Amino acid sequence: xxxxxxxxxxxxxxVFGFDYKELKVLLVEREVWDKKKxxxxxxxxxxxGSLIRKREExxxxxxxxxxxxxxxxxxxxxxxxxxxxxxRIHNAADIQWLHEHTGIEIEHIISVAYYSLVKxxxxxxxxxxxxxxxxxxxxxNIPKMIFDHNEILDKALVALRNELxxxxxxxxxxxxxxxxxxxxxxxxxxxxxxxxxxxxxxKLLKQKYIIPLEEKEQLVNHKxxxxxxxxxxxxxxxxxxxQFFSI
Amino acid sequence: xxxxxxxxxxxxxxVFGFDYKELKVLLVEREVWDKKKxxxxxxxxxxxGSLIRKREExxxxxxxxxxxxxxxxxxxxxxxxxxxxxxRIHNAADIQWLHEHTGIEIEHIISVAYYSLVKxxxxxxxxxxxxxxxxxxxxxNIPKMIFDHNEILDKALVALRNELxxxxxxxxxxxxxxxxxxxxxxxxxxxxxxxxxxxxxxKLLKQKYIIPLEEKEQLVNHKxxxxxxxxxxxxxxxxxxxQFFSI
Numbered sequence: 001x002x003x004x005x006x007x008x009x010x011x012x013x014x015v016f017g018f019d020y021k022e023l024k025v026l027l028v029e030r031e032v033w034d035k036k037k038x039x040x041x042x043x044x045x046x047x048x049g050s051l052i053r054k055r056e057e058x059x060x061x062x063x064x065x066x067x068x069x070x071x072x073x074x075x076x077x078x079x080x081x082x083x084x085x086x087x088r089i090h091n092a093a094d095i096q097w098l099h100e101h102t103g104i105e106i107e108h109i110i111s112v113a114y115y116s117l118v119k120x121x122x123x124x125x126x127x128x129x130x131x132x133x134x135x136x137x138x139x140x141n142i143p144k145m146i147f148d149h150n151e152i153l154d155k156a157l158v159a160l161r162n163e164l165x166x167x168x169x170x171x172x173x174x175x176x177x178x179x180x181x182x183x184x185x186x187x188x189x190x191x192x193x194x195x196x197x198x199x200x201x202x203k204l205l206k207q208k209y210i211i212p213l214e215e216k217e218q219l220v221n222h223k224x225x226x227x228x229x230x231x232x233x234x235x236x237x238x239x240x241x242x243q244f245f246s247i
Numbered sequence: 248x249x250x251x252x253x254x255x256x257x258x259x260x261x262v263f264g265f266d267y268k269e270l271k272v273l274l275v276e277r278e279v280w281d282k283k284k285x286x287x288x289x290x291x292x293x294x295x296g297s298l299i300r301k302r303e304e305x306x307x308x309x310x311x312x313x314x315x316x317x318x319x320x321x322x323x324x325x326x327x328x329x330x331x332x333x334x335r336i337h338n339a340a341d342i343q344w345l346h347e348h349t350g351i352e353i354e355h356i357i358s359v360a361y362y363s364l365v366k367x368x369x370x371x372x373x374x375x376x377x378x379x380x381x382x383x384x385x386x387x388n389i390p391k392m393i394f395d396h397n398e399i400l401d402k403a404l405v406a407l408r409n410e411l412x413x414x415x416x417x418x419x420x421x422x423x424x425x426x427x428x429x430x431x432x433x434x435x436x437x438x439x440x441x442x443x444x445x446x447x448x449x450k451l452l453k454q455k456y457i458i459p460l461e462e463k464e465q466l467v468n469h470k471x472x473x474x475x476x477x478x479x480x481x482x483x484x485x486x487x488x489x490q491f492f493s494i
Contacts (some may be wrong), residue, residue, distance in 0.1 A: 006255040007299070009357055052254070055333035055355055079329065082359055086302035108302055110256055112329055 007084075007108035011061045012049035012149065013077060014113065014156035015070075017136050018173045019120035020182065023189050024136040025153060028069055030146055032097050046146045047153065048134070049111065051102065062114045069134040077114040080159045081152075084110045088148040097146075115156040119173050139192075164190050168209075171230040179217055179225040180204055209235040254333075254355035258308045259296035259396065260324060261360065261403035262317075264383050265420045266367035267429065270436050271383040272400060275316055277393055279344050293393045294400065295381070296358065298349065309361045316381040324361040327406045328399075331357045335395040344393075362403040366420050386439075411437055415456075418477040426464055426472040427451055456482040 015026040027045040034041050048069045052061045058079070066075045086108045089095060098106045120136070130136075137143075142153065163169050170186050171178075184200045204210055209231045216224035262273040274292040281288050295316045299308045305326070313322045333355045336342060345353045367383070377383070384390075386404070391397065410416050417433050418425075431447045451457055456478045463471035 006253050007302075008253040009256065052331075055254075057333065058329055058331040058357070082305055082326065082329065084299075084303075084305040086304065110305070 007086075007110050008051055008106055009058075010049055010051045010109050010111045011058055011065065012047045012083075012111050012113050012152055013062055013066055014047060014115040014153055015066065015075065015077075016115065016117045016139075016156075016160060017120040018117065018186065018189070020174075020185070021189070023139040024120065025139060025142065026069065026130075027135055027137050027142075027145070029133040029135075030097070032093070035100070044146060045135075045137070045143055047149045051109070058112050069131050071131065075116055075118065077116045078159075079112060079114050081113050081155055082110060083113060083148060083152060085148070091146075094146055111152070113152050113156065115159060117160060117169070117173065121175075161191055168230065168232075168235055171232075174230075177213060177215065177227040177229055179227060181225060183228075209238060254331075254357050255298055255353055256305075257296055257298045257356050257358045258305055258312065259294045259330075259358050259360050259399055260309055260313055261294060261362040261400055262313065262322065262324075263362065263364045263386075263403075263407060264367040265364065265433065265437070267421075267432070268436070270386040271367065272386060272389065273316065273377075274382055274384050274389075274392070276380040276382075277344070279340070280347075282347070291393060292382075292384070292390055294396045298356070305359050316378050318378065322363055322365065324363045325406075326359060326361050328360050328402055329357060330360060330395060330399060332395070338393075341393055358399070360399050360403065362406060364407060364416065364420065368422075408438055415477065415479075415482055418479075421477075424460060424462065424474040424476055426474060428472060430475075456485060 013026075017024040017026065026048060028048050029043055030046050031043050032041045033039065048065050050061055050065045050068075052058065056064075059077070062077045062079075063073070063075070066077065067073055088111075089098070089106070089109060095106070139157070142150065144150065145153070164187070170183065170190075173186060174182055180201055183204065184195055184197065187200070188195055210228050211231050211234075213227045213229060215227045217227055218224065260273075264271040264273065273295060275295050276290055277293050278290050279288045280286065295312050297308055297312045297315075299305065300311075303311075306324070309324050309326075310320070310322070313324070314320055335358075336345070336353070336356060342353070345356075389397065389400065392400070411434070417430065417437075420433060421429055427448055430451065431442055431444070434447075435442055457475050458478050458481075460474045460476060462474045464474055465471065
């Protein structure tokens with residue numbers, strides 16, 4: 001048996017950023033040049049990604065790419081799917097661009113996809129360290145990207161929403177002391193739905209690990225709301241008991 | 248920028264089988280031959296796997312391999328991790344075997360790993376359709392396998408145990424009507440621990456979706472125990488309400 005076929009391997013990263021109001025995605029520019037005329041033909045957007053390098057581990061490639069575009073190390077990335085459809089790169093212009101960009105004929109790229117979620121508040125290093133060709137784009141304004149990058153993004157969003165619905169990841173994206181309005185806003189923005197205020201408040205206040213403080217919010221031009229904090233230890237304790245048989 | 252490096256891609260499958268008593272794993276034989284002397288040098292075990300074929304999707308490759316060794320189609324496989332360490336294949340004899348087996352020089356194989364769990368009762372087609380070189384091996388008697396296959400199996404077992412602890416997958420491995428003893432045995436075998444009988448029974452009977460029947464077990468040479476069934480719809484209903492905010 002002789003098998004001489006090997007596709008190329010890449011990684012692609014879906015980095016979600018939340019700034020308390022909007023959910024954004026980190027996209028990078030791709031430029032297609034007419035080399036003979038030295039003229040820019042078109043500029044479009046893609047997910048940050050790369051073919052892996054010689055003897056490179058996938059997680060390493062993902063970190064390398066993120067560092068390249070954000071200037072930052074140690075962004076937590078979670079591998080969530082592998083895209084291996086041989087037709088995922090079929091557009092003639094894209095194949096041509098790949099050829100020019102890599103210097104080799106590429107027929108089939110299998111891409112291992114990662115996602116992560118970062119806080120984009122004023123103190124965030126993510127907001128300020130982006131390289132010139134990287135942008136935060138609102139989730140509702142994502143253009144048609146190259147290859148199957150829209151599909152990869154859609155699947156990452158499904159994975160993120162599933163995590164948000166079933167795990168307390170949302171609190172990592174809020175200030176330590178938060179209002180119920182802020183928490184509801186986070187759920188509405190990431191899940192892409194409107195929630196009934198009264199129901200949300202009612203369900204929320206049933207959770208014992210969301211604890212009201214004596215403090216209220218400050219410097220707002222409406223009636224200040226109560227601040228809450230999330231008790232991770234209490235959540236873990238309650239959750240242990242809820243886990244199926246808590247064996 | 249010129250990138251001409253591409254590792255090979257394989258899939259490996261960890262198929263767990265449960266026969267109500269033991270947890271087993273489907274392993275296949277690898278034979279290493281001295282071609283000049285036409286003599287078998289050694290025989291060892293590995294996970295069922297394969298390099299992917301030309302323009303083949305990963306899920307397709309996984310199904311193809313399982314069908315090859317079990318004769319069966321439509322085994323549900325779940326992708327759970329990707330193994331990309333460039334040192335995962337480092338043994339000189341293994342590299343030599345790969346070369347002979349594939350006809351090409353292979354330096355780095357990235358393997359996408361799948362797992363699944365099947366019932367091995369008397370009616371099971373899995374038990375009877377195995378090809379000659381495939382075996383069900385008890386989880387406690389797994390030998391040293393080739394490459395990093397022991398590590399892949401270990402990680403699959405962690406994923407399986409995590410699923411068993413948090414989701415009601417265990418019921419798919421039991422008869423429709425089961426005793427608490429059978430259910431406890433399933434948890435003990437798969438989790439690899441001993442559970443306190445009284446505590447297990449107590450926790451179990453608190454779960455409203457495990458419903459006692461009027462019937463008792465038959466043809467046993469001890470006091471017949473009550474039979475139960477698992478109400479999936481009720482579980483879903485209760486679980487929806489438990490999910491974080493049940494939004």
